[in-house]
Amino acid sequence: MRRPRAALAALAVLAVVACNPDDVVHHVGWFATMRHQRSFKPYSRNLAPVPGTVPVTGVAPTADLKSADRLTNSRTRTSESLNRGKFVYETYCLVCHGEAGKGDGPIASGPTGGFFPAVRSLVTDQLAKQSDGYIYGVIVNAQAMGRGLMPHYGDKVRGTDRWDLVNYVRTLQAQARSGGGR
Ligand code: HEC
Structure with a gap:
């Protein structure tokens, strides 16, 4: 036993x-x-993020009056970009800036009798001469761009939608120049 x-x-x-x-x-x-292989152990080395990486906290590169002009438009003006830009414009911007960008949207004060004051036209020669980065900056944070009377849209229009919107504003400007736009 x-x-x-x-x-x-x-x-x-x-x-x-x-x-x-x-x-x-x-x-x-x-x-x-x-x-015991020669691989990197988790967290043993910090790798530089890929250029253009946006932190998971969601803080995308912001713009201010000084740095806005240096931002490069990451979206070429394809019909896909313009269609998307038109959709975003009609969702967020048309109410104030109007269908053709003339500053005469249904809630803008002025001819349409809306209540929102000081809405500007987006199809002026002056704005046409501004950089894409400037328009991007106003979309993200109008306050920082010296356009404090416009509400904040950086939290609503995100990612490539912002540049698609810039591209669409350029299209409205071109239409206004050629006498088009309703
Ligand atoms: C609730 C009304 C309102 C909405 C909606 C609105 N804006 Fe504006 N926007 C304004 C006002 C008011 C100004 C002028 C601000 C100032 O001068 O302080 C302005 C100014 C601007 C300017 C600067 C024009 C210039 O001559 O410098 C741009 C560009 C612009 N808006 C684009 C947009 C885009 C794109 C959208 C859609 C995301 C949008 N806005 C939505 C009211 C609005």
Whole structure:
């Protein structure tokens, strides 16, 4: 009756030693090479983020009056971009700036008799000469661009929608120049 007991004790010891397979497995040569490889351990090296990366906190590159002109438009004026820009414009901007961008939207004060004061036309020569970055800056944060009477849209219009909107404003300006626009 001695033997089974000794075997049981040996098993118990083995169970305690072997309870973490990770501690045991790397004693076997072949597994050790997997553990001690030349890869980077998690968090052991900070990699520089890919250019244009937006932090997960959602703070996209913001603009102010000085840096806005240096922002580059990341969206070419394809029909896809313009269609998207038109949709975003009609969703957020038309109420004030009007269908053709003349500053005569349904809620703008002036001819239409709305209540919102000081709405500007988007199809002036003066604005046409401003950079894409300037218009982008007004969309993101009008206050920072010296256009404090316009509400804040940086939290509503996000990502590439902002540049698509800039592209669409350019289209409205071109239409106004060619005598189009309703
Ligand atoms: C609730 C009304 C309102 C809405 C909606 C609105 N704006 Fe404006 N916008 C204004 C007012 C008012 C100004 C003039 C602000 C000032 O001079 O302080 C302005 C100014 C601007 C300017 C600057 C024009 C210049 O001559 O410098 C741009 C560009 C512009 N808006 C674009 C947009 C775009 C794009 C949208 C849609 C996201 C939009 N706005 C939505 C009221 C509005």
